[in-house]
Amino acid sequence: MSDNLRTLAKYSEAMESGNTEAVYEFWAPEFHSHVTSRVRGEEQKWWEQARAAFPDMVFTVNLVIESGDLVVSNWTVQGTHTGAAFYDVPPTGEPVTINGTAIIRLRDGKIVEHWGGPHCQEGRGLIR
Numbered sequence: 001m002s003d004n005l006r007t008l009a010k011y012s013e014a015m016e017s018g019n020t021e022a023v024y025e026f027w028a029p030e031f032h033s034h035v036t037s038r039v040r041g042e043e044q045k046w047w048e049q050a051r052a053a054f055p056d057m058v059f060t061v062n063l064v065i066e067s068g069d070l071v072v073s074n075w076t077v078q079g080t081h082t083g084a085a086f087y088d089v090p091p092t093g094e095p096v097t098i099n100g101t102a103i104i105r106l107r108d109g110k111i112v113e114h115w116g117g118p119h120c121q122e123g124r125g126l127i128r
Contacts, residue, residue, distance in 0.1 A: 054079025
């Protein structure tokens with residue numbers, strides 16, 4: 001396994017365990033997202049809100065492709081919306097699946113660039 005894949009695996013394990021502080025450990029200070037204004041604090045907020053809204057949340061990495069310093073990861077968050085509101089959407093008691101794809105560039109063991117994110121939050125009415 002490459003160093004980049006090991007870094008992604010450790011980051012994914014941290015997110016799965018609820019360690020949202022991992023965005024500070026694994027993201028380089030010069031981190032840049034090409035698709036959103038997401039920065040460390042916003043990423044941390046997303047994970048905290050997801051975990052609070054879906055107490056039975058399971059995070060799964062479905063697919064990983066590596067090419068040089070780029071890693072593509074397709075992932076899924078599944079849970080039941082029985083906790084807190086998720087981005088102002090009150091709990092529904094319904095099962096929720098959020099799928100996403102991230103393309104990340106790593107340098108010196110840190111994530112420095114990002115493309116992608118959750119695919120279906122708005123389309124499924126989770127974020128208005």
